[in-house]
Amino acid sequence: MMALKKNWIYFLLCSLLLLTACSGKETGTDDLTAPQDIKAPAGQKTVAVAVMNADPFLLTAVQKFEELHKDIHIEINEYKSTPQSGGGTAMPGMTQEDMEKFVQTVTTQALSGNASDLIAMDNLPQEKFIEKKILINLNDLISKDASFDKSQYYQNILQTSQVGEGLYSIPFSFYLEKVIMANTPLLNKAKITIDDSAWTWNQFKDIAKKLQGQIGSSFPSFANMPPSQMLYQYIDAHYSELVGQGKTNFDTEPFRNVMRQIKSMYDEGILSAEPVMDQKQTMFSLNGLVEPLSALMDMLRSDTQFLQMPSFDGKPSGFGYRTTLLLGINSKSKVQPEAWEFIKFLLSEEMQASPQLGGYPLNKSVLDKTLEEGRQMIEQGKIPVPGGKPSAETLKGNILALQEILERARTKAPGDIKVSAIAIEEFDSYMSGQKSAEEVSKLIQNRVNTYLNE
Structure with missing residues (x-):
C-alpha cells in the first residue's frame, strides 16, 4: 500500500x-x-x-x-x-x-x-x-x-x-482521463442499463452488488482504481469548497464521510487497485481516451461501454480531462x-494539426478533420478494426458519440496539485487502519494550512 x-x-x-x-x-x-x-x-x-x-x-x-x-x-x-x-x-x-x-x-x-x-x-x-x-x-x-x-x-x-x-x-490540447470502461456483455446478461448522466457512487455500489449477485463474484467489480485516485477525484471536483476564500474545510464531517465511503467500497470488494489486463475479466475498469484515432478504435468495440465517473453528490461530473x-x-x-x-x-x-501535438487539439475543426481522415482510412481498410470493418452507419455513430463525449469533458478550475498530494499522502494511513478519519482529516487540514500560509 x-x-x-x-x-x-x-x-x-x-x-x-x-x-x-x-x-x-x-x-x-x-x-x-x-x-x-x-x-x-x-x-x-x-x-x-x-x-x-x-x-x-x-x-x-x-x-x-x-x-x-x-x-x-x-x-x-x-x-x-x-x-x-x-x-x-x-x-x-x-x-x-x-x-x-x-x-x-x-x-x-x-x-x-x-x-x-x-x-x-x-x-x-x-x-x-x-x-x-x-x-x-x-x-x-x-x-x-x-x-x-x-x-x-x-x-x-x-x-x-x-x-x-x-x-x-x-x-x-487535452486528453480524457477517468473514463469508465464497462463490460457490455455482463451488463446485458444482468439486464442492467446505466444512465451515467448523474449517477453516484452509492448507485454504482448497488449496480456492482447486483452484478455480483447475478453473475458471481469471480469478476472484480472495478479494477485499476487506487484509493488515492478516488480521493483525488473528490478533491478535484470540490476544490473551491475545500480550499476557498482563505479557509480550508478538510477537518469536517462531509469530508470524513467521503473518506469513509471510499474505504467501505474497498473493504466490501466493490473497488480494487489491482490491474486487470483482460477487460473481459472485470465488470468495470478505469481508462482514458488519449487521442482521436485510438479513441475511435476503442469506441468501435462492441463489448465495451464508456461511462463518465460517478459523483459523490449526484451533480453531473462530466468526463474528466487534463491538458x-x-x-x-x-x-x-x-x-x-x-x-x-x-x-x-x-x-x-x-x-x-501538428502530429507532435499530444491528445485532442483545442481547435474543433482540426479535430473534425482528423476524425474524418480516420473514418476514410477505416472504410478503405487501411486501419484494421478488431471484429471486422464496421458499417458506414456504425462508424458515423461512433464518431458522433466520441464528439459528444469531448463536448461533455469538464473539470473544476485547476486546484493546487500540492494540496492533493498532501491529502493523498495522509489518506493512506486511514486506508491502512493506522489512523482514524478524525485524525487524518485534522492532519490534512493542518498541513494544507501550513503550506498555503508559506
Missing part, C-alpha cells in the same frame, strides 16, 4: 509531464537548472517561456513562429535535470524531488517579480499566482482581439480552465502583445 501511494503521488505530480516527456536527450537527477538569459539580436524583442521540459511540439512552434516573426525571439527557459554525458535517448530522469523543486523555483521567481514572460502553469499553484496578481486575465486580450475567434475552440475546455470569471492560463500544456502571461512582462501572438500561433490550425 505504501509503494502504491508513493507511486500515485508521483504520478499526480508528473502525469502531464510524462505525456510529452520524450525530449531526445538523456538526463540525470542533478540539481535543476535554467539556462542563462540569451540576448536577442538588435531590433528583436525576446519572449521568455518557462517550462519544465520543451517537447518537440513547442520547439517546432518556436522555429516556425520565429520564421514568420523576424522581430520576435522566443527564448525557452527549460527547468529540468542536468543532462548526463553520453549519447542515446531516454525519458528524462524526473523524480518527485525534481518536480517539487521546479514548482518551488518558478513560484519563487514569480513571487519576487522575476518570472518569465510566459509561464507553463501545468503543475504550479495557479490560485496563489492569481491572488498575487502574477498572471493577466487572458479573457481581456481575447475580447479586444478581433483576429481571435474563440468559437473555433472547445468552449467547455476554455470555460472549465477558468478560475472564477478569469482565464489565467490557456491549454492547447498537456497550460501557458499564462506574466502581468509584469514588457512583451505581453508578443507573448499573446505566440499563444495564438500555438492555437493556429497549422500548429493544432
Whole structure:
C-alpha cells in the first residue's frame, strides 16, 4: 500500500509531464537548472517561456513562429535535470524531488517579480499566482482581439480552465482521463442499463452488488482504481469548497464521510487497485481516451461501454480531462502583445494539426478533420478494426458519440496539485487502519494550512 501511494503521488505530480516527456536527450537527477538569459539580436524583442521540459511540439512552434516573426525571439527557459554525458535517448530522469523543486523555483521567481514572460502553469499553484496578481486575465486580450475567434475552440475546455470569471492560463490540447470502461456483455446478461448522466457512487455500489449477485463474484467489480485516485477525484471536483476564500474545510464531517465511503467500497470488494489486463475479466475498469484515432478504435468495440465517473453528490461530473500544456502571461512582462501572438500561433490550425501535438487539439475543426481522415482510412481498410470493418452507419455513430463525449469533458478550475498530494499522502494511513478519519482529516487540514500560509 505504501509503494502504491508513493507511486500515485508521483504520478499526480508528473502525469502531464510524462505525456510529452520524450525530449531526445538523456538526463540525470542533478540539481535543476535554467539556462542563462540569451540576448536577442538588435531590433528583436525576446519572449521568455518557462517550462519544465520543451517537447518537440513547442520547439517546432518556436522555429516556425520565429520564421514568420523576424522581430520576435522566443527564448525557452527549460527547468529540468542536468543532462548526463553520453549519447542515446531516454525519458528524462524526473523524480518527485525534481518536480517539487521546479514548482518551488518558478513560484519563487514569480513571487519576487522575476518570472518569465510566459509561464507553463501545468503543475504550479495557479490560485496563489492569481491572488498575487502574477498572471493577466487572458479573457481581456481575447475580447479586444478581433483576429481571435474563440468559437473555433472547445468552449467547455476554455470555460472549465477558468478560475472564477478569469482565464489565467490557456491549454492547447487535452486528453480524457477517468473514463469508465464497462463490460457490455455482463451488463446485458444482468439486464442492467446505466444512465451515467448523474449517477453516484452509492448507485454504482448497488449496480456492482447486483452484478455480483447475478453473475458471481469471480469478476472484480472495478479494477485499476487506487484509493488515492478516488480521493483525488473528490478533491478535484470540490476544490473551491475545500480550499476557498482563505479557509480550508478538510477537518469536517462531509469530508470524513467521503473518506469513509471510499474505504467501505474497498473493504466490501466493490473497488480494487489491482490491474486487470483482460477487460473481459472485470465488470468495470478505469481508462482514458488519449487521442482521436485510438479513441475511435476503442469506441468501435462492441463489448465495451464508456461511462463518465460517478459523483459523490449526484451533480453531473462530466468526463474528466487534463491538458498537456497550460501557458499564462506574466502581468509584469514588457512583451505581453508578443507573448499573446505566440499563444495564438500555438492555437493556429497549422500548429493544432501538428502530429507532435499530444491528445485532442483545442481547435474543433482540426479535430473534425482528423476524425474524418480516420473514418476514410477505416472504410478503405487501411486501419484494421478488431471484429471486422464496421458499417458506414456504425462508424458515423461512433464518431458522433466520441464528439459528444469531448463536448461533455469538464473539470473544476485547476486546484493546487500540492494540496492533493498532501491529502493523498495522509489518506493512506486511514486506508491502512493506522489512523482514524478524525485524525487524518485534522492532519490534512493542518498541513494544507501550513503550506498555503508559506
